[in-house]
């Protein structure tokens with residue numbers, strides 16, 4: 001592997017010489033490395049090297065075209081307001097041939113980004129100010145892309161948040177039972193089946209033309225936002241592989257699903273899993289402070305439901321992957337996808353219990369300013 005990493009790194013236009021390449025971050029999909037380079041004056045010295053998971057993203061060329069265009073759009077906006085283009089958006093580094101990605105002879109696809117300095121991502125929430133700032137930044141990201149021509153974006157994973165199709169794929173995995181794991185997860189299957197109708201709610205509203213499609217991020221985990229080390233501001237939204245037309249509700253719901261559960265996404269201590277209302281409050285506050293004027297009344301009405309739906313959808317996806325033999329999400333131990341599924345289902349049950357409070361909180365920020 002070390003040899004491949006070195007070979008690949010030599011294909012990009014880097015300033016300085018590579019000193020070390022280490023695995024980095026906690027993403028479930030791509031392979032991420034930190035590339036440390038030696039000093040060359042004021043130039044950047046560190047980079048992020050990523051191997052694109054092309055089992056998941058089966059059209060890497062189109063995917064990279066999306067990222068190139070989205071980041072160029074963001075750069076223009078950031079420049080116009082005198083922002084720092086090297087920190088407030090991802091910046092792709094070209095290959096020696098002037099391409100935005102490199103295909104190795106073994107068939108793998110690679111890209112390099114400038115390393116964003118003096119900022120970090122968090123696996124778990126450390127302060128409510130961070131949460132507000134992250135939600136504000138995700139909202140701002142949508143605002144910055146509101147004039148991007150959505151029809152020109154390639155759909156990197158078709159039907160990514162089509163929860164109904166996710167449910168159908170889950171039923172197909174149960175029926176196939178390839179690894180004979182269904183016997184271990186009957187309560188989870190029943191829990192999901194009891195909520196089948198929910199999987200159609202947003203897709204039906206889309207079909208009826210009641211919810212606007214926007215350019216959205218679609219993977220708004222708390223570790224996909226870089227928070228400035230000094231100010232705590234959400235300075236850069238990262239992990240742009242799933243930027244494509246979607247619902248604003250997906251971005252809010254997914255942010256809640258991940259951040260508002262104060263324990264790890266794969267904890268085995270299920271009794272600790274719950275929706276923290278203070279965190280939810282900060283997420284709603286931050287998101288609505290950027291998008292209050294943009295969202296339609298129906299979008300705002302469905303914000304609390306979106307948290308339930310994204311939690312449900314991820315629960316379905318984790319269980320489907322468990323039943324299919326852990327082929328999609330990276331796992332590092334046995335039953336990790338099953339534990340992830342269980343966490344989502346416990347979280348969903350708690351969101352259902354506290355749904356009235358979630359609705360009250362959203363209502364409070366949908367009218368108020370600041």
Ligand code: ADP
Pocket residue numbers: 024025026027028029030031032048090113114115116117120121223224238239240
């Ligand atoms: P995945 O798709 O696997 O989730 P990400 O693109 O989210 O991969 O990257 C994984 C982690 O690497 C992030 O959570 C973040 O900590 C770090 N990271 C990614 N891009 C950058 C960057 N440009 N600068 C600094 N850190 C980054």
Ligand code: GN1
Pocket residue numbers: 026027028029030056218219221224239241242265314
């Ligand atoms: C994956 O890539 P990462 O780790 O940010 C997944 C999301 C899931 C999430 C669950 C492309 O996100 O959809 O919600 O895991 N990304 C993709 O933690 O499938």
Ligand code: MG
Pocket residue numbers: 027028223224239
């Ligand atoms: Mg990520």
